[in-house]
Amino acid sequence: MTARTATWARPFAAVGRSAGGFFAAFGRFGTFFVEMLRSLRDVGTWVPLLVGQMRHLGVDSIPIALFLAAFTGIVLALQASYTFTGAVPLYFVGALVGKTMILELGPVLSGLALSGRVGANIAAELGTMRVSEQIDALETLAYNPVAYLVVPRVLAGILMFPVIVIFANAIGIVAGWITAINLLQMSTDDFIRGLRLFYEPFDITFSLIKATSFGLVVTAVGCFEGFATKGGAEGVGRSTTRAVVISSMLILVFDAFWAVVLLQP
Amino acid sequence: MIEMIDLHKSFGPKVVLNGLSLRVGEGDTVALVGFSGAGKSVALKHIVGLLQPDMGTVRVDGTDVPSLSRPDLYELRRRVGYVFQFAALFDSMTVAENLAMGLIKHGGFSKDEIEERIADSLERVELEGYEENFPAELSGGQRKRAGLARAIAFGPKYLLYDEPTSGLDPVTTTVIDRLILKMRDELGVTSLVITHDMDSAYCISDRIAMLYDGRVLQEGTPEEIRRSQHPVVKGFVEGRPELVEEGSGGMRIFANTPASRRRI
Amino acid sequence: MKLNNEAAVGIVVVAGIILTVVAAFWLSGRPWGEEPIEVAAVFREVGELRQGNPVKFRGVEVGRVAGIDLDAEGEGVVVAMQISPRVVPPADAAVLLAPASLFGDWQASIVSRSSYPELEFTTARQGQVLSGATLPDITQLTAVGARIAGNLETLAERVELAFTEETAIKIRETIENVQAMSEQLTGFVDQQTQTYRDVSQSVLVATDNITQTTERFDRVAGSVEAAFVEGGRIEQILANAERASQNLEELSQSIDDAVVGVPSLIAQADTTIGELGELSTSASRLFESLGPEIDQLGPTIVEAREAIAVVQRAAARIDNGEGTLGRLLEDPALFEETQAAIATLRRVLSDLQANPGRYIGEVRIF
Numbered sequence: 001m002t003a004r005t006a007t008w009a010r011p012f013a014a015v016g017r018s019a020g021g022f023f024a025a026f027g028r029f030g031t032f033f034v035e036m037l038r039s040l041r042d043v044g045t046w047v048p049l050l051v052g053q054m055r056h057l058g059v060d061s062i063p064i065a066l067f068l069a070a071f072t073g074i075v076l077a078l079q080a081s082y083t084f085t086g087a088v089p090l091y092f093v094g095a096l097v098g099k100t101m102i103l104e105l106g107p108v109l110s111g112l113a114l115s116g117r118v119g120a121n122i123a124a125e126l127g128t129m130r131v132s133e134q135i136d137a138l139e140t141l142a143y144n145p146v147a148y149l150v151v152p153r154v155l156a157g158i159l160m161f162p163v164i165v166i167f168a169n170a171i172g173i174v175a176g177w178i179t180a181i182n183l184l185q186m187s188t189d190d191f192i193r194g195l196r197l198f199y200e201p202f203d204i205t206f207s208l209i210k211a212t213s214f215g216l217v218v219t220a221v222g223c224f225e226g227f228a229t230k231g232g233a234e235g236v237g238r239s240t241t242r243a244v245v246i247s248s249m250l251i252l253v254f255d256a257f258w259a260v261v262l263l264q265p
Numbered sequence: 266m267i268e269m270i271d272l273h274k275s276f277g278p279k280v281v282l283n284g285l286s287l288r289v290g291e292g293d294t295v296a297l298v299g300f301s302g303a304g305k306s307v308a309l310k311h312i313v314g315l316l317q318p319d320m321g322t323v324r325v326d327g328t329d330v331p332s333l334s335r336p337d338l339y340e341l342r343r344r345v346g347y348v349f350q351f352a353a354l355f356d357s358m359t360v361a362e363n364l365a366m367g368l369i370k371h372g373g374f375s376k377d378e379i380e381e382r383i384a385d386s387l388e389r390v391e392l393e394g395y396e397e398n399f400p401a402e403l404s405g406g407q408r409k410r411a412g413l414a415r416a417i418a419f420g421p422k423y424l425l426y427d428e429p430t431s432g433l434d435p436v437t438t439t440v441i442d443r444l445i446l447k448m449r450d451e452l453g454v455t456s457l458v459i460t461h462d463m464d465s466a467y468c469i470s471d472r473i474a475m476l477y478d479g480r481v482l483q484e485g486t487p488e489e490i491r492r493s494q495h496p497v498v499k500g501f502v503e504g505r506p507e508l509v510e511e512g513s514g515g516m517r518i519f520a521n522t523p524a525s526r527r528r529i
Numbered sequence: 530m531k532l533n534n535e536a537a538v539g540i541v542v543v544a545g546i547i548l549t550v551v552a553a554f555w556l557s558g559r560p561w562g563e564e565p566i567e568v569a570a571v572f573r574e575v576g577e578l579r580q581g582n583p584v585k586f587r588g589v590e591v592g593r594v595a596g597i598d599l600d601a602e603g604e605g606v607v608v609a610m611q612i613s614p615r616v617v618p619p620a621d622a623a624v625l626l627a628p629a630s631l632f633g634d635w636q637a638s639i640v641s642r643s644s645y646p647e648l649e650f651t652t653a654r655q656g657q658v659l660s661g662a663t664l665p666d667i668t669q670l671t672a673v674g675a676r677i678a679g680n681l682e683t684l685a686e687r688v689e690l691a692f693t694e695e696t697a698i699k700i701r702e703t704i705e706n707v708q709a710m711s712e713q714l715t716g717f718v719d720q721q722t723q724t725y726r727d728v729s730q731s732v733l734v735a736t737d738n739i740t741q742t743t744e745r746f747d748r749v750a751g752s753v754e755a756a757f758v759e760g761g762r763i764e765q766i767l768a769n770a771e772r773a774s775q776n777l778e779e780l781s782q783s784i785d786d787a788v789v790g791v792p793s794l795i796a797q798a799d800t801t802i803g804e805l806g807e808l809s810t811s812a813s814r815l816f817e818s819l820g821p822e823i824d825q826l827g828p829t830i831v832e833a834r835e836a837i838a839v840v841q842r843a844a845a846r847i848d849n850g851e852g853t854l855g856r857l858l859e860d861p862a863l864f865e866e867t868q869a870a871i872a873t874l875r876r877v878l879s880d881l882q883a884n885p886g887r888y889i890g891e892v893r894i895f
């Protein structure tokens with residue numbers, strides 16, 4: 001084998017390298033995930049920390065999620081009425097706001113916002129702990145760092161994201177409703193009628209399934225990137241960026257995945 | 266008893282440990298000295314399984330550390346206190362909470378006992394009254410001492426110190442040196458101390474080992490090391506680079522460099 | 530006061546769970562606190578009915594469609610409904626499926642079968658399965674309205690063509706009335722499109738107008754009869770005119786009914802269209818009898834005749850049962866043709882109003 005690559009082959013080598021890198025990252029993430037599942041057994045370590053993380057990652061994230069949802073609701077109502085001008089009765093605004101909020105925008109926008117707030121927070125915190133040897137210190141004190149740091153965060157994400165999304169859905173719809181009666185001269189009855197028109201019980205389940213998967217994605221990716229941090233402050237910055245970018249992309253991938261799996265007739 | 270047997274460790278192409286063997290007898294205090302970047306911290310991390318050797322092994326109390334299962338490894342770590350070179354305090358917790366971490370995990374301490382031990386450990390490192398401070402509110406030396414207090418708080422059988430006195434003033438250094446001696450004399454703790462400070466090394470250790478070029482260049486009592494005629498050891502002990510250069514065949518003093526060159 | 534973690538998390542989680550349950554319940558539109566009862570009905574087909582559509586009784590929403598499935602024999606569709614226990618169904622209860630608006634949302638109504646003698650209900654089955662009928666799509670109603678307007682214009686136009694100057698003035702009055710009515714009907718149709726909720730109100734107004742117009746039309750027909758006693762041709766025209774007013778009356782009657790039950794209006798609308806078809810057939814026969822001379826009146830008349838032919842074709846389709854207006858809408862070519870027909874008729878009408886002399890003069894020569 002020659003050590004040097006011919007000029008023409010370099011782009012191919014780059015492709016090969018990045019493909020290899022992709023699968024290597026995939027494998028590392030898989031290992032990390034399995035380690036996480038195994039650490040679930042270490043109940044005594046993560047249980048006391050769970051509530052704190054639920055507060056920190058969940059309850060404290062509600063304001064940003066609600067802020068986003070409220071404005072989304074307003075815009076949805078106005079855009080719906082703009083689109084429906086004349087041809088479609090106004091009460092369809094209710095149907096559009098409700099369906100869009102519950103099925104798509106509530107979970108996805110909250111997920112994206114929280115990938116910034118929660119995912120970045122986790123990656124930065126764990127990354128700093130990694131580079132300042134705090135994770136090693138945990139190990140020497142006989143703690144399983146995955147059970148101590150990762151499991152409570154991931155569980156908090158899985159448990160709290162659906163709760164946040166439920167609130168976001170509700171606020172988005174209420175904002176849309178207020179917009180409809182104040183700016184669109186719709187009556188409350190009309191709005192509610194539209195809201196119920198195409199409602200199906202599965203809508204809420206679907207929303208919650210999505211939210212749960214986003215909670216898992218955002219927190220697990222944040223933890224993984226944090227744990228994999230190398231090399232000082234710069235490394236922490238890199239991990240944080242990667243955590244946000246990767247979890248945002250995965251949220252959209254999962255969004256499409258659930259739509260394909262669960263919404264197809 | 267801690268035994269490092271023919272340890273090899275590389276990071277990528279960089280060879281750090283190249284056949285290191287060192288034995289710390291029961292109740293002994295051994296000082297490990299060497300140039301900056303020689304691989305002292307790396308060697309120490311192998312003892313508690315933070316790093317896995319490429320070759321060779323580490324035995325603590327006769328058990329083979331690299332092949333321990335996770336639960337057994339945690340069991341071992343409960344008997345070992347580790348003082349990190351840069352303290353590695355949990356910066357989201359107060360000093361007292363940092364100390365409590367090990368005590369809680371160790372089990373068998375009541376709430377009062379935990380408080381008592383925290384106060385006692387902080388007193389030993391002269392850090393009374395800092396219980397409720399966060400690491401960010403401490404000076405570098407104070408942080409180092411808090412890290413030391415955390416390692417000794419739960420009463421481990423083995424103590425691994427990674428430069429416990431670097432960056433401390435002469436008086437505090439002496440206090441820490443005495444603490445290390447006391448741990449040995451009163452509690453029979455077995456210690457491995459990494460240090461750059463030869464005066465400390467002479468004062469606290471039963472034996473001194475010099476790590477050079479990925480292995481132990483010379484090991485002996487403090488007196489033997491002080492009188493060593495090996496140019497590198499002599500140069501190191503007396504702080505004379507020209508001797509080291511001569512002893513290493515004109516190569517640079519940074520010990521791992523020749524080994525690295527050989528590998529590539 | 531700052532909440533500790535447990536309390537904050539607890540409050541948020543409990544609030545989230547309560548919100549989920551309440552929202553799911555509220556959105557499903559089920560009444561609070563009462564256990565719904567199950568009712569089922571069998572249909573030949575269910576149109577656009579979907580699970581979750583409202584069930585109404587005397588116009589009040591009383592429940593939801595819970596399930597739709599083919600029956601065991603695969604010959605009908607069984608619709609299960611959950612309704613409030615407060616509903617006391619009539620002895621001959623049946624379920625009527627009909628569009629609730631122009632946009633594909635349907636509803637089921639629990640009705641008394643005897644109120645809809647003209648509808649064909651399925652036979653009820655054993656085990657509490659009611660009989661049912663499905664109405665054609667609501668979009669038909671609006672199209673019917675437009676067509677009626679067009680037909681009335683055509684009719685009026687032809688009547689005027691056949692008479693001399695004396696009566697022409699009176700007939701023009703009629704034309705104006707008819708046009709006014711056609712505009713009102715068109716307005717009615719537009720209103721339908723805007724909001725179906727106001728349908729009863731609009732129907733009332735439209736009904737009034739139609740009744741008035743019909744009365745006037747009757748009067749005109751009377752005076753026309755007085756003015757022209759001789760000539761079998763005239764008699765034929767008058768018969769047509771009377772027939773038209775009769776149709777109008779029937780239509781207004783059925784719109785009256787619509788206030789009670791909109792679905793029956795739709796059922797009647799199809800019948801009316803059928804009758805209008807007959808009407809236009811006789812109108813076109815009249816054109817034929819007027820002889821080839823009438824074609825010399827110019828291209829406008831030819832266009833008008835073509836338009837009548839289109840209306841006839843559409844009516845024929847409805848008679849055959851293949852062409853409900855819903856299908857008409859789905860057939861873009863036919864739809865456009867009809868639209869063009871109506872536009873042409875309007876044009877003829879306005880031309881007539883602008884230059885009455887042209888038409889009247891020609892007719893006098895004839």
Ligand SMILES: Nc1ncnc2c1ncn2[C@@H]1O[C@H](COP(=O)(O)OP(=O)(O)OP(=O)(O)O)[C@@H](O)[C@H]1O
Pocket residue numbers: 276281299300301302303304305306307308350
């Ligand atoms: N995780 C790692 N990845 C790559 N290289 C490493 C890693 N840890 C240590 N090294 C390298 O190993 C060598 C030895 O490092 P180590 O920290 O053991 O030095 P040391 O003897 O403790 O030095 P000092 O006295 O300055 O603390 C250094 O050259 C360092 O670059």
Ligand SMILES: [Mg+2]
Pocket residue numbers: 305306307350427
């Ligand atoms: Mg070091």
